[in-house]
Amino acid sequence: MSADLLRLALADGLPSPLVIRIAVAVLVALVALGVWVRVDRIAWISLRNVHVRKLSSGLTTLSVALGAGLVAAIWLMIAQAEEKYRQSYAGYSAIVGPQEGAPLSLVLSTVMNLGYAPGVVPMSVYRELHDGRLAARWGTNYAIPQARGDYFEGFPIVGTTDDWFTKFARGRDADGGPRLLRFAAGERWVFGHDDFVAFAEDLAKRKEAELEAAAADDHDHAHDHTHEGDADHDHAQGGDQAQDHDHDHDQDAELPVAWRQAVIGADVAAKLGIGVGDAIVPSHGADDLVAHQHGEAASRIVGVLAPTGTPIDRCVYVPIALFLSMSGHEAIRETAQTIEAGQVQISAIIYDAKHPLAAAQLRYEFQTRDEAQVAWPHIEIAQLLQIVGNAADLLRVIAWLVVAVAAIGVCVALYNTMNERRREIAIMRSLGARRSQIVTIILLEATAIAFVGAVAGIALCHLAAYGAGELVQQRTSVALDWAAFSLDELWLILGVSLLGGLAGVVPAVKGSTTEVAQNLGPVS
Amino acid sequence: MIEIENLRKEYRRGAETVVACSVRALHIERGEQVALIGRSGCGKTTLLNMIAGIVRPSRGALRVAGTDLARLGEGRRDRFRGRHIGMVFQTFNLLQPFSALENVLLGAQFAGHDRAAARDRAHDLLQRVGLGERLHHRPNELSVGQMQRVAICRALINDPELILADEPLGNQDQATGGEVLQMLLGIAREEERTVVMVTHDLDSAALMQRTLDLEHLKEVA
Known part of the structure; x- marks a missing residue:
């Protein structure tokens, strides 16, 4: 075994650090033995x-x-x-985010939960990557939206789709299959890409109706208009039902029950002593003492993720529609232009393609466009570690x-x-x-x-x-x-x-x- | 055992040369027990230190157990002392951090003796002088007489041919000191060891076979 190790270490011809270490260790052991033979009678003195x-x-x-x-x-x-x-950036081939801020900020926010999301990126970019032009070009494994900015007991709340649980892969398992996030308890909530698209289109329609009503009536309270509807629709059935949700954005009105579900990371569960069946109330800002509580988005925990040893363990995951529908998130969610186009805005998109050069080409693609930028976590984190290493x-x-x-x-x-x-x-x-x-x-x-x-x-x-x-x-x-x-x-x-x-x-x-x-x- | 001829130790003090000890001739047989007396400052302790190899003579011949100590370097004198000479001091010079047993063991460890064997011998010696119950006591937990007995055991640990004692009774009362001295001399006699004792006490000197007045370099008894 040790001979094999030595042969392996000498294979390059030059002494490797391993050989040097072995040699030094042997030398030190011999010297120590020699010294001990000489001193063992007086060491006790x-x-x-x-x-x-x-x-x-x-x-x-x-x-x-x-x-x-x-x-x-x-x-x-x-x-x-x-x-x-x-370990943390495994699975994050590329992150598409807002033009504002440095790529490192985008990576730290999206992967490491550090700092704040530097801005927003239009949903149209997400659509291109998920099932649009770019997806057709490179073959998308996954394009997962993220919306950030709220917290529960200091742990970041991430609005996303259920692709996060069904497609996001942190490398490969021993059998060659994707290493998906596993559950220690409970199960995932259901809110897929189609639900997200339906939610955005529904929102656009309501906004359009509101604008028409405002123009007709010219009353300031036009935005108080609400749709009466069944709040308990099952969103897993597709985009059609999203239009039937109760989208009352009055701060006191609760959001649909089907959206008010959460999956928590292993650390969140361990540190707060909570689990499946418990309730969480998101708050705007990390400091719960002064933060605004989103009572309308109080959610029930339906699943607890198994530990990953990464920042994923410290997040609370909710359907992106819940996140974007919370009171006060309108400015994050939409602009006149996006809503007109039936789109919303999100914080970032986690992207992985079948084409091996897609991540690189994606960057070139967005260098000439002004609505988004692309960050490569492995590059950004390597550069960060280089700086940290120098310090x-x-x-x-x-x-x-x-x-x-x-x-x-x-x-x-x-x-x-x-x-x-x-x-x-x-x-x-x-x-x-x-x-x-x-x-x-x-x-x-x-x-x-x-x-x-x-x-x-x-x-x-x-x-x-x-x-x-x-x-x-x-x-x-x-x-x-x-x-x-x-x-x-x-x-x-x-x-x-x-x-x-x-x-x-x-x-x-x-x-x-x-x-x-x-x-x-x-x-x- | 000890042969001395024209031995002299001198120190330089500025331009002045101070003679610390001068001995024209001295011959002590193996197994003999000799007292060295003389007035303060006549060089008794210096002579003892030269015989022990601690101080190198300035000139003259000094042979101990057939070895010319004056010609040996410091390291070899140290080794010689460790193997052939045991020393007992006026204030016993026991080391406070160490127990009675460890104090006795020290000399054996410096001489490189096997630890287990040395430990057995130290045990035996301390038992022999009645300190079997005080093996792990520190010097400050022992009486003066007990300390003196530990010092004697320490001098005997390497089975030396020559024991050098510098005022070994210290400040003890005559009865206690005399008793312990008798013990040392008894052991030395049994094992045919040579003892050279520096003392100012004529009663103690009387216990020895011979008494030498160093000041006059002549036998007075």
């Missing part, structure tokens, strides 16, 4: 000395732990952020400087004890200890402090990841796995221990040169 000076040893260990913890925390954050961000490099340098300062602290603390330990060292010498053994004892003390500090630092880092995980997830959409230990942490322990050993050199040399005869006499 070092440990006892560290133990006796509890306060001094404890403080220096703490300083090392803080430095090592900082290094480990940066590693953990960056490594997991990179991994989670890469992380700087943070790493700072963290290692903290470790170096801590190592200097070990050096100073030990050096300062050398005066008070002159007699102790002289006694050891009188008992036959050689200078080299005194050096070894002090080096081991420094190494032990650094080793314990490094281990404690890593433990602190993981504890902090556990404690601050929720906050980090809220701010970055990255769910930190506090229990994920990496091989790099072993190298960190080794590196910090070696640095600690180096820090012990000066005190060790000073201790070993203690004058024996002068320090053996009686103490007054």
Whole structure:
């Protein structure tokens, strides 16, 4: 097994990082073995000395732990952020969104739930991608609309169609089939593409009627006109029924029951302790204390998604018609032009095509059009990680400087004890200890402090990841796995221990040169 | 066991040369128990340190157990001391962080002896001097007499041919100190070890086979 591994690693002719790591590990193991054979009889003396000076040893260990913890925390954050961000954009080949804002904003909003949707994109673009001209050109796997801006208990509410549950694929399963979102409990609601189209056309008709009535009557209350109808139609039956819904947009009137259904992500369920059958009330804005509550859109949870380890877990999904029909969303939903064309507006479209170059061609297509832009999540997130990586490099340098300062602290603390330990060292010498053994004892003390500090630092880092995980997830959409230990942490322990050993050199040399005869006499 | 000829230790203090110890000739047989007496500052402790290999003579010949210590480098003198010499000090010089057992073990560990065997021997020695119940007590938890006994065990741990004792009674009362000294001499006699003891107490010196007045470099008894 290991021979195969080595052969594989040497296949390129040049030593790979793996070979170098194996070589270093073997070298370190041999050195450690050799050192241990020489020091195992006196190591306990070092440990006892560290133990006796509890306060001094404890403080220096703490300083090392803080430095090592900082290094480990940066590693953990960056490594997991990179991994989670890469996991998160699986399934998002391209995102079509408004021209306003940077492509990165569009990606962060749509994929990571970070920031706000930068604007709106007309439904006509969605129609082109779903079953229109562009779909015919490239063969659409899925074009899924998203409407964003409201929250439930701080978790974003996403208005979409049921393609999100039936077509959106986060890669491939082991059997080669699309990896669709799975349900941990309940089932999806039903509101498909046809329902969405019918909803938009119905809305356009009503607006047209309102305008005609206003022109005829010239009364301001014309917009209070309501359609009387059955609110409990089953929207799964197709677009025809959408026209029969009660579309009273009075703020106090409830929206159709068939729309008022929600599927929640795994984290939403776990964090809020809610599940199938419970009710949610959307609010406008993330802060529920000051946000406007959309009582008219109070919905029942019909399904809970299985965990994905991505921002999907932190969303509440509702039919896009519900989202767009909530009071105050008219400005998001429509303009005079779109409504005239039987269209609404949405925040973004998640797009995936059968044609392998469709994502690239889509971008060129919209470079010459002004109603939308295309963002490639893998490119945007790679660029973001590059920027974050550069900042992380700087943070790493700072963290290692903290470790170096801590190592200097070990050096100073030990050096300062050398005066008070002159007699102790002289006694050891009188008992036959050689200078080299005194050096070894002090080096081991420094190494032990650094080793314990490094281990404690890593433990602190993981504890902090556990404690601050929720906050980090809220701010970055990255769910930190506090229990994920990496091989790099072993190298960190080794590196910090070696640095600690180096820090012990000066005190060790000073201790070993203690004058024996002068320090053996009686103490007054 | 010890052969000294024209041994001298000098220190430089500015332009002045201070003679810390000067011994024309001294010969101590294997198994002999000798007391070194003399007024304060005559060089008794310096002589003891030279015999132990802690201080290198400025000139002269010094052979201990057949080894010319004056010619050995520091590291080899340290090794020699660890294997052939046991030391007992006036204030016992026990290390506070370590228990009685660990204090005894220290010398064996520096000499590189097997840990388990050394531990057994330390156990036996402490049992032999009546400290079997005090193995894990720290020095500050022991009486002066008990500390002295621990110090004697520590000197004996490496089975040394030569035991050097510098005012080993310390500030103990005569009865307690005398009793422990008798114990040391008894063990040394049984195992044919050489003992050289620096003391200012003539009663203690009287327990030895020979007493040498270092100041005058002549035998007085």
